[in-house]
Structures are given as C-alpha cells and as structure tokens.
Amino acid sequence: MKKKTAYTIKNLLELAAEYFDKAEIESPRRNAEYVLSSVLGLNRMDLFLKYDLVVNDPERVQFRCLAGRIQKGEPWQYVIGHTSFMGLEIDVAPGVLIPRPETEELVGHVLDIVKKNERQNINVLDMCTGSGNMIIAFAHFFLNRAESSPSQTTKNLPGLQMFAVDQSLKALEIAKKNAAKFPFKDSIQFFQGDLFSCLEENNLAGKMDIIMSNPPYVPSEVLKNLSVRVKNYEPREALDGGADGLDYYKRIIPEAHRFLRSRAFLALELGEHMMEPIQAIFHQGGVYDNIEFIKDDAGRIRFAFAQKR
Numbered sequence: 001m002k003k004k005t006a007y008t009i010k011n012l013l014e015l016a017a018e019y020f021d022k023a024e025i026e027s028p029r030r031n032a033e034y035v036l037s038s039v040l041g042l043n044r045m046d047l048f049l050k051y052d053l054v055v056n057d058p059e060r061v062q063f064r065c066l067a068g069r070i071q072k073g074e075p076w077q078y079v080i081g082h083t084s085f086m087g088l089e090i091d092v093a094p095g096v097l098i099p100r101p102e103t104e105e106l107v108g109h110v111l112d113i114v115k116k117n118e119r120q121n122i123n124v125l126d127m128c129t130g131s132g133n134m135i136i137a138f139a140h141f142f143l144n145r146a147e148s149s150p151s152q153t154t155k156n157l158p159g160l161q162m163f164a165v166d167q168s169l170k171a172l173e174i175a176k177k178n179a180a181k182f183p184f185k186d187s188i189q190f191f192q193g194d195l196f197s198c199l200e201e202n203n204l205a206g207k208m209d210i211i212m213s214n215p216p217y218v219p220s221e222v223l224k225n226l227s228v229r230v231k232n233y234e235p236r237e238a239l240d241g242g243a244d245g246l247d248y249y250k251r252i253i254p255e256a257h258r259f260l261r262s263r264a265f266l267a268l269e270l271g272e273h274m275m276e277p278i279q280a281i282f283h284q285g286g287v288y289d290n291i292e293f294i295k296d297d298a299g300r301i302r303f304a305f306a307q308k309r
C-alpha cells in the first residue's frame, strides 16, 4: 500500500509560497503564513516554533481552498476575514476597504491633538468610517492611556462621545461588528448617509471637537492602473475620488466647518501630491487657520490638519 504523505507546517508554507510566487502574488511567503496561521488558529510566530507539526487532513483541505483564493488575487485580509490596525484585530470583508498602515499614523496624530484638549466631554467624528478601524483604535488608545500614564487615572479621563458615518451599509455592518468587541461600543453612534447629511438631521452642528476622515481620494483614471488585488476586490466607492481625486475634499472641508466647535480640528488623510489643491480648498472658504501638512513615515505629505477659526 502506498504510504500517505504527511504535510508539516514547513512543507505547506513552502508549497504555498511557490504556488503564489508563480501566480505573481506579492509577498508570497507572507501570504502563506497569514493563511496557514488563520487555519490552524496560531499566530505567525507559533508557525515557526511548530515547523515540524503535521497538519491534519481537514485543515490541509481548508488551507488549499483559501490558498486558491489568494492565487486568484484576492487580498489575504479578505480571505482570512480580518487584519491588524494599530495592533487591534479588525474584521474586514469584500465591500469594505482594508485599512492601510499610513492611516494608523493619522490616528496617532489625532490622539496627540485630543490629549491636549482640556474639555470635560469630547466629541469625535470619523467621517467615511469603513470598517470602523479609525474610531475604534482612537477610542481604544485614548481610553487606555490611564494605564500607560501614571499621572492619569480612569476617573479623570474626559467623557468621550463618538460618531461614525458611512454611506455603505455593508461597511457599517462590519464597523458595528468590530465595535461590538470593545467595552466602549455604546459610546459610538453609527450613521448611514451621504457625508454630513445625517449629522444635520441629528442636531450635531457645532458639537465636534475633532473630525477625522480618510475619504476616497484615488483619481478615477488612476484606479484602472491599480493592482488586481485593489481594483478587482476592494470597493470602488471607497477609493474613487472623482476625476482629480479631490471630490470629497471639496465637500468635506467646507461642510465639516459647520459641525466643529469653535477652535476644533479637522484631520484628513490625503493622496500623494495633493497638498497644493487641498491647501487651496482650505484657503477658499477662509474659515480655518493653523493649516498644517504632515509627512508620513515614508516622507510623503499625507495628512492635513486645520483649526476652525
């Protein structure tokens, strides 16, 4: 009788990485590790510690099935159903944008601004929330700072009310599911609608201490040239910023002003090379000052901050 091959973690990773490499998948080995660790319920480090562990048949079949999806170009985050944002596990699925690492930097800057705020009650709005990654990470790190800062206690942390808007029902469904995993879930109100329309209906004009947003900003023509992984799988409505990529800034910058308190902040992520037109949009209305552009870790100008006059 023919002896059955026993596949170890090491064998499967090597086979899958080779399979992905032939299909020209970026970071083939990393993709294999993410998928196998998800199937086995291990973290990536454990894979290396258990290299010679034999993977059982049902797990191997499941791995092969998920690997087939990666081979066709589907992002590993959709295949395993989650990603990491600022170290937090965030669920994602087709229909919602996969959070990007540079957006973690935007949330870091927003945390710095809000920590300097001396108000007793702070209202924060995440416009275009997607998976809810930004508002969830913001709340998590804002509320947990008492633990990392000996001078703070949970008692003297200010009250936090959060609002998150998206037009996509699918995105909101995932954002709510993500928020439900955290103790502050009831402090976030989710609204479905076109930008600020739903806030107007809920009497939130003039109430926000900070509005943060990572809106769609890819110029429509550029979308066609993005990788298969992005253009065939991620939602167009999360990416397409119109002909020049600026459609959302032309609306968000003037409209946000009405929902900010006096001297409150607007914080935006932007595409590369968008600083000049966005600066012009800020200046057009003449209702903001302290307009500042900040570079990301790779040295590209990717964030804009402005204060309501």
Ligand SMILES: C[S@@+](CC[C@H](N)C(=O)[O-])C[C@H]1O[C@@H](n2cnc3c(N)ncnc32)[C@H](O)[C@@H]1O
Pocket (backbone or CB within 6 Å): 096, 097, 098, 099, 100, 103, 127, 128, 129, 130, 131, 132, 133, 134, 165, 166, 167, 168, 171, 193, 194, 195, 214, 215, 216, 217, 237, 238, 239
């Ligand atoms: C670039 S994604 C950002 C998602 C998430 N905040 C992040 O940083 O990963 C933009 C989001 O804007 C939403 N969106 C597009 N048009 C919108 C509109 N008119 N009103 C509200 N949300 C909109 C999309 O559904 C998508 O979730």
